[in-house]
Amino acid sequence: MSPWQTPEAPSGVRWRFTGRTGGVSQGRYAELNLGQHVGDDRAAVRRNRALLAQSLEVPPDRVAAIDAAHGNDTALVHEGGTVSQVDGLVTRERNLGLLALGADCATVALADPEAQVIGAVHSGWRGVAADVVGSTVRKMKSQGANPDQMVAVIGPAICPGCYEVSEEVRNTVASSVAAAAAETRIGTPAVDLQTGIAAQLREVGIMRYFTDPTCTFESEQLFSYRRDGETGRHGMLIALTETSHE
Numbered sequence: 001m002s003p004w005q006t007p008e009a010p011s012g013v014r015w016r017f018t019g020r021t022g023g024v025s026q027g028r029y030a031e032l033n034l035g036q037h038v039g040d041d042r043a044a045v046r047r048n049r050a051l052l053a054q055s056l057e058v059p060p061d062r063v064a065a066i067d068a069a070h071g072n073d074t075a076l077v078h079e080g081g082t083v084s085q086v087d088g089l090v091t092r093e094r095n096l097g098l099l100a101l102g103a104d105c106a107t108v109a110l111a112d113p114e115a116q117v118i119g120a121v122h123s124g125w126r127g128v129a130a131d132v133v134g135s136t137v138r139k140m141k142s143q144g145a146n147p148d149q150m151v152a153v154i155g156p157a158i159c160p161g162c163y164e165v166s167e168e169v170r171n172t173v174a175s176s177v178a179a180a181a182a183e184t185r186i187g188t189p190a191v192d193l194q195t196g197i198a199a200q201l202r203e204v205g206i207m208r209y210f211t212d213p214t215c216t217f218e219s220e221q222l223f224s225y226r227r228d229g230e231t232g233r234h235g236m237l238i239a240l241t242e243t244s245h246e
């Protein structure tokens with residue numbers, strides 16, 4: 001389902017970053033579109049989400065999905081369903097999947113395998129400017145997570161070389177996290193989402209993280225809103241397994 005290498009999840013945790021293959025959607029949404037409000041057939045999206053859930057042994061009705069709001073609000077969840085107006089989800093429930101979607105925006109998996117607390121984040125430039133990653137980690141800490149024990153994966157995103165923005169947007173993001181200011185390959189203003197998120201992880205004390213180097217805009221194996229306009233969404237699903245420390 002994912003054509004590239006993501007580090008194995010720690011004991012007691014499962015995660016999966018998806019690409020375009022392995023689903024039932026057609027045409028511009030082919031194949032594994034996980035986005036519900038992007039114009040695709042609703043039944044196909046439900047089927048795709050069920051396939052993803054089953055691949056992590058999560059019941060399809062036990063998936064809590066971020067309905068991205070491009071801010072820094074987060075929620076602690078105990079059951080499946082779409083969670084509106086948040087960009088970060090946290091849970092301590094076993095076999096409850098947290099789903100974050102993207103099509104150029106980054107998704108982030110967060111886990112404290114010792115405390116058994118997990119998080120999922122959606123972050124584009126607005127999310128980086130608002131530090132939604134930091135907000136989500138603080139919510140995890142309120143549930144007993146310790147950044148010293150945490151691991152994170154920053155999923156694929158549009159790379160700075162491809163991600164031209166206005167000078168104003170770059171300044172807005174840079175005023176929050178300087179490391180996210182960048183230039184495109186042709187020297188115009190850009191945002192480096194992944195480098196910004198990595199800096200935000202370090203800021204809250206998470207030193208163990210992996211960044212997926214795949215650029216959504218350049219890889220045909222991923223959805224890219226900027227490249228394709230109306231298109232699907234890939235995503236990241238994370239869950240705590242039924243038995244920890246097996």
Ligand SMILES: [Zn+2]
Binds near residue numbers: 159162163216
């Ligand atoms: Zn790129």
